[in-house]
Amino acid sequence: MSTQEAIEHLETYGYCILEERILPEQADQMARKYLELHASPKVKPYLAGDAYYQTLFGLMNFDDSCWSCALHSDVLAVARHFVGPKCRVVEAVSKPVWPGAPIQRVHVDSAGDFIRIPDVPWMINTIWMLTDFTRENGATVVVPMSHRSRKSPPVPMKPDDPLLKSITGRRGSVMMWHGGLWHGAGANTSQEIRVGLNIAYYPPWFNHAREGGHQPVWPETYERMPKELQEMSKCRVGRTRADVYETP
Numbered sequence: 115m116s117t118q119e120a121i122e123h124l125e126t127y128g129y130c131i132l133e134e135r136i137l138p139e140q141a142d143q144m145a146r147k148y149l150e151l152h153a154s155p156k157v158k159p160y161l162a163g164d165a166y167y168q169t170l171f172g173l174m175n176f177d178d179s180c181w182s183c184a185l186h187s188d189v190l191a192v193a194r195h196f197v198g199p200k201c202r203v204v205e206a207v208s209k210p211v212w213p214g215a216p217i218q219r220v221h222v223d224s225a226g227d228f229i230r231i232p233d234v235p236w237m238i239n240t241i242w243m244l245t246d247f248t249r250e251n252g253a254t255v256v257v258p259m260s261h262r263s264r265k266s267p268p269v270p271m272k273p274d275d276p277l278l279k280s281i282t283g284r285r286g287s288v289m290m291w292h293g294g295l296w297h298g299a300g301a302n303t304s305q306e307i308r309v310g311l312n313i314a315y316y317p318p319w320f321n322h323a324r325e326g327g328h329q330p331v332w333p334e335t336y337e338r339m340p341k342e343l344q345e346m347s348k349c350r351v352g353r354t355r356a357d358v359y360e361t362p
C-alpha cells in the first residue's frame with residue numbers, strides 16, 4: 115500500500131497497514147529485547163498488565179531502536195496528514211500478548227474527556243508487528259469504519275463477534291488507526307508470544323495528561339535523540355509525570 119492509499123484506507127475504514135517497513139531481522143531483535151525488558155526488575159515501575167498482556171511505558175528511555183520506527187517517513191506522512199504537520203510523538207510502549215490471553219476490552223483511544231467524540235481525528239495510533247501477527251496469536255482486532263460512529267463500543271465485545279476483524283501481517287509491518295476506531299488485542303490461542311510496539315501521535319492541542327500511564331522523555335534520552343524526534347518530543351521532557359503533564 116502506498117502512503118496515499120494508506121491515507122485513503124485509514125480515512126474510510128479507520129485503519130491501514132504499511133507492510134514490511136522494517137526488516138524482519140530488526141523486528142526479531144526488537145521483540146527479543148522487549149521480552150527481556152518485560153522480565154527485568156528495572157522497568158517494574160513502568161509496567162502495567164498481567165501474566166497475559168502487558169504494556170511497558172516510557173520505552174523510548176530504555177531502547178533507542180524504537181526511535182527509527184517513530185520517525186519512519188511513511189508513518190509520519192500518514193500521521194501528519196490526519197493530526198497536522200506539528201504532530202507529536204507522545205508515547206512508545208511494548209505490548210506482548212502471551213499464550214492463553216483472552217481478548218482485550220475493545221475500546222477507543224484517549225476519548226474519555228470528550229462529551230461527544232469529535233469528528234476530527236485527535237490521535238493516530240500505531241502498532242508495529244515485531245512478531246508475525248496472526249488471528250491465533252493475538253493480532254489486533256478492529257471494527258472497520260467504527261471511527262465514523264463517533265461512539266464507544268456499547269458492550270464488552272466477544273472474540274467471535276462478526277464485526278471484529280483480525281489485522282494480521284508479517285513482522286516488520288505497521289498498522290495505523292484513528293483513535294476513534296473500536297479495537298483491542300485479540301485472544302492468543304496459540305503457543306507463541308505476540309510482540310507489538312505501539313507508538314502514538316497527537317496534535318499539539320491535545321492534553322496528554324489523560325493517558326495515565328504515559329511517561330516523560332528523560333533529559334538524558336532527549337539529549338541523545340535525533341533532531342526531528344527532539345522536535346516532536348520537546349513538550350514532554352522531564353523525569354516524572356508531574357514535571358510534564360498539565361492536570362486540568
Ligand SMILES: O=C(O)CCC(=O)C(=O)O
Binds near residue numbers: 312
Ligand atoms: O496490543 C494491541 O494489539 C492493541 C493495542 C491497543 O489497544 C492500544 O494501544 O490502544
